Amino acid sequence: MVDGIRRGRMDADEARRRVLDAAERLFYARGIQAVGMDEVRDAAGVSLKRLYQCYASKDALVGAYLEHRDLRWNAALADHVGRVADPRERVLAVFEFLSEWFRTADFRGCAFINAFGELGPASPPVAAAARGHKGALRARLRALAAEAGAADPDLLADQLLLLTEGAIVAAAMGTADRPAERARSAAKALLDAATMSDQPLSARRPG
Amino acid sequence: MVDGIRRGRMDADEARRRVLDAAERLFYARGIQAVGMDEVRDAAGVSLKRLYQCYASKDALVGAYLEHRDLRWNAALADHVGRVADPRERVLAVFEFLSEWFRTADFRGCAFINAFGELGPASPPVAAAARGHKGALRARLRALAAEAGAADPDLLADQLLLLTEGAIVAAAMGTADRPAERARSAAKALLDAATMSDQPLSARRPG
DNA sequence: ACGTCGAGAGAACGATCGTTCTCGTTGTCG
């Protein structure tokens, strides 16, 4: 009974991983409400009983999906930005990351924007996860803006955040051509404007 | 028999109007999948039979909802921009329109982004409506950019579109402070950058 | 006034979905 854990626990971890992988793929590709637990079970190759042992409810699975997605996405962005040294280029690297992301075969927008639009008002946990994800992104953009020498890092961070979210939405809906490149060009212009460091921004404005 | 149409058609139009009003309010506030036909019936104050006489299915009602929303939103934006004469100010008026919109009590993001995130892949009509709406917005921004003298109106239009969509998303999720004002400041900088070849920055006057 | 048509209210139906339960099997340990 005690040692039953030996193999049981290994299998349980494996099952959890497969369930979460399947859920992430399906929820992201087709939306949360459109995917039933039966489909997750099929894709994960486990039994329903096992599925509910791993995640006690669909809500719990959705929470784990968003949490995992947040970790992966943040790590991928950090990795991409981390390869660049120049502070200004680090800001623009965010948009090169977006460009690569948009080209991935299964790209379907931001999981958090989608989940928020789908369940936001009806599901406080989903809303909180979405806000947390975007809050972390804003914090990262603010840090990059400050390192790049922006006169007002909060302002530039918000502007970059708007460009990022807009590019993601436009890429998902196909409403703009090469949205990442357009966002990058806009970010460059805003970065220039924010770091005309030693004079014009303040000199240009009267009192 | 012919005249039976007289009163019948009046009531039918009235019922259609009330059904569409109720559906628009409910779908926008809580999402499409979260609102059942029974609830639309209650809010509209008609019978289910009448409801299905007005709109043959929920899909048809969703289509009418998006179409009506598109008309109203475009008209409101056109009205707001139309009150401004200066070409550069007309571009920025878009973001003042957003600012007012975001402050309305029932604001809950862009109906088309929400609907697309909710049903996009599963519902081609919804996806088409969303793309049509954003396509019209992009065309309007392109025209404004051209009138304002942008060197590359397509580039500026896309950049402004990204700012607009980003501001809407950020406003809906509450991830940025005063997103409309931030988007406006970014738009101004981009507008400056896009029209600098004609006139130097020093010749510009802040609005 | 009477028969007919259509409207309203809501029951009913079929499908779907989240969740639980049953049952037959298997693998393990004493």
Place this chain on the structure above:
DNA sequence: CGACAACGAGAACGATCGTTCTCTCGACGT
């Protein structure tokens, strides 16, 4: 070898939802 716990497969259950059907009643034309 035999009991027992856990597992897989899938039926079952209760709820919800889109849609249709039934029943009753009131309004209109002749």
